[in-house]
Amino acid sequence: MDDLLIQFSELQPDFDDDLPIAFGDDVGNIAPISPPKPPRRSPLVFDFRAHYSGSLKTDLCQSHQSVGANLAQNHDADVSGSLNVQNCLEISTLDMADVQICQTHQYDDSALLQNCHTAQISETQNLQHCQNNPFGDSVLHKNHGVANWVGAFRKSCQSSEFAGEFLANLISGQFVGADVSGCLKTQIGDSMQPPCHWYDIVLPNKNPEIKSPCGKNPPSDELPLTFEVYQTETDGTQIPLPFACRAVAQIPLLDTYMIVNDISASVNGEPLELFGASIKTDMDSYCWQGSVQMPPQDFEKFDFTRQTDLPITLKINGETFVFMGENISASREFGRKSFTVSGRSLTAKLGKDYAKNQTGTVNQDLMARQIVDAQLRYTDFKLQDWTAANWRIPAHLFVLTDKTPIAMMQELAQTAGAFIESHPNELILNVKPRWKRAAWLLDDGADVVCPPNVIVKIDEQKQVNTQYNSVLIAPTHTLSNMAHVYRDGTDKMPAAPSLSGSLYTADNVCRSLGIKVLSESGTHLQAQITLAPPSEKYAIERAKIGDIWRFDEADGAWFGVIQGVELEVGVDNDGAVAVWQKLTVDRYLGD
Structure with a gap:
């Protein structure tokens, strides 16, 4: 008790030392309170269950359960302790009335229905009589709904003949997707291009007249801004940005060019004496092709029994080229014998002679360069520059099956009108356009x-x-x-x-x-x-x-x-x- 309210009042007739305040309970003088009696409920004698086939024909109308004992057939049961059975009636049921409105609904990709015709029946009222109700085939129901029947019409077990009067209200239930014009889940993706339409891409037919002393401006993402750190303090309003024209390599015009050539070659760190050498590449080749010609004594430095692709280093006027010794040939000229070892640069290891074919499909939206970077991730090679068009490729369009890494790169490069350039001595690749300009x-x-x-x-x-x-x-x-x-x-x-x-x-x-x-x-x-x-x-x-x-x-x-x-x-x-x-x-x- 949170609050105790005590009221004192004066008794006018008498004065007594005992105040009429009763603290505590006088248990001995209080009669015990009887606990409330629960309401008497009549025991259930029978319980009903309705089983329906997939076509909604009533095969069994009742299956009887009495005190836990299953009754397989419809017959009289003598059960002790149950209410008196007055009589046992046999009800003949007429044919069901025709359903006037029976529509066929077509549903596309509706939700899966595990049990199309599950009837849930609540507890029935007290049964006064025992009836055996043989029901004939009911009318086929076209709409697959879940009907919730509460057994309201089974309040009494009287002899009755059903002619289908309550059939109109029999299918008041829950219909999954009834009267729904479209029940498919719509996934919205990229906008679709209407068929037989295209967009024009106009290429300029002539160079615009440019009055700038540096000629045509470079692309905005390639502005030649050279930033340098100056030791002296500079006013923030006068930031020194040295703007300059695009650099053009200009070979000087001279009458004489005195060039001293510096040529050397080696294999496994051992120098080679050369009779001749060459190194070349083109747009249709993804690697360099080199060859060196040497006397027999230098050819003995190649141990092809251990390694068939020995790397050969060739230096020409300060630039280094590395290629593998893959092919061997011999020749004689004026009594002098020579051997020629030729091969391709290390980029050839991405081709069909060395690399394995890949499998699968690119299953996500990626840019073309991202696809190449992903394929080269677990190799020793890397893609340095991608100056060609880089574009987005939707998922599941680019197939990798039966393609080597270099074949995959070539397909993407050719799609963009580009080619693959190999570094002369490092494991580096570049993708460049075949035509920088039209x-x-x-x-x-x-x-x-x-x-x-x-x-x-x-x-x-x-x-x-x-x-x-x-x-x-x-x-x-x-x-x-x-x-x-x-x-x-x-x-x-x-x-x-x-x-x-x-x-x-x-x-x-x-x-x-x-x-x-x-x-x-x-x-x-x-x-x-x-x-x-x-x-x-x-x-x-x-x-x-x-x-x-x-x-x-x-x-x-x-x-x-x-x-x-x-x-x-x-x-x-x-x-x-x-x-x-x-x-x-x-x-x-x-x-």
Whole structure:
């Protein structure tokens, strides 16, 4: 008791020393309180259960249970302790009334129904009589619902004839997905491209007029901002950002170039005496191909019994090349015998001769470079530069089955109109576009300017092809749109043969591929140019595949794309070491 309230009142008639306050209970004088009696409930004599087949025909209407004893058949039961059974009636039931409204519902991918017709019956009221109710086949119910019957109509066990009066209310229940026009779960993904539609990708037909002293501005993500740390304090409003024009390698124009060649080769750390050597690569090769020619005594330094791919190191004017000794040949000339060992660079270990085929499919949305990085993760190689178009490839589109790592890279590179470049001496790969700019825009700028005095020899071959002005690139699925790439200012005709594939999933990759297709059409001049070897003294670079060179000749300058490079080492008539740089250049001549 939280609060005790005591009220004192004055008794007027008498005064007594005993206050009428009773603390505690006088148990002895209080009659005990009888506990409440629970309400009497009549025992249940029978319990009913209804079993229905899958077609909702009533096969058994009742199965009787009495004091835990199962009654297999409908018969009279003498049970002790039960209420008196007055009589046992046999009820004949007429045919059920026809269901007037019986609709057929078609459901697609509805929830799984374990028990379509489970009848849950509550406890019945006291049964006054025992009845044996044989029911005939009921009308087939088309709607599969769960009917909750509470047995309200079984309050009495009287003789009755059911003609289906209550059948109209028999199917008041729960219908899973009834009258639902669509019950499928909708998963929303990427937007779909309407069929037979495409987007135009316009390629400029000529270079815009630029008044900037540095020419065309570089891309925003390649701004040549050179940041340096200065020791002196600088006003924050005058930050020294040295802006400069794009660097262009300019080979100086001289009358004479005195180049001292430095050539060396070794295997397993042992030097080799060379009669000759060469190293080359091109856009269609993912690795370097080298060879060295030596006398018999140096050939004995190769122990092919232990290792068939011995690495050979070749140095030409300060640049190192490493390739494996895979092939052997021998020759005799004027009584002098020599051996030649040739092979490919270490990148060949990613090819079919060394690497195993992969299996599976890329099961998530990834960029093209991310797919390559993932495949090279557990190898000794790494992808350094990806300057080609990098685009998103949806899941389950790129298949890896029966492809080596280099085959996988080549497929992605070819889709973007690019090629694979291998580092000359390290386990590094680069992916570069075949055409940095469209063929008709090559004169916008060059990476290297070559004067005529460096050029030793030029061999040219003209190739005439149809000049295409447009190409339609279409995916083989509906996850992305088609692209119609065409040159601006043209009537888009003639059109190149349409291209289709599963990896054409973004506009930027379609644009890069369209530039390659249209640039390779038309009239081209394949030039084989021999020029001076690389020299740091005269700023003569070893040509890099994919770069744009400007060749200055007496009749004018022209631009071309480097498609192949070879360094050839030999001995001239005077016994001196001679090195030549041979380039394969693609020159676009137009329509």
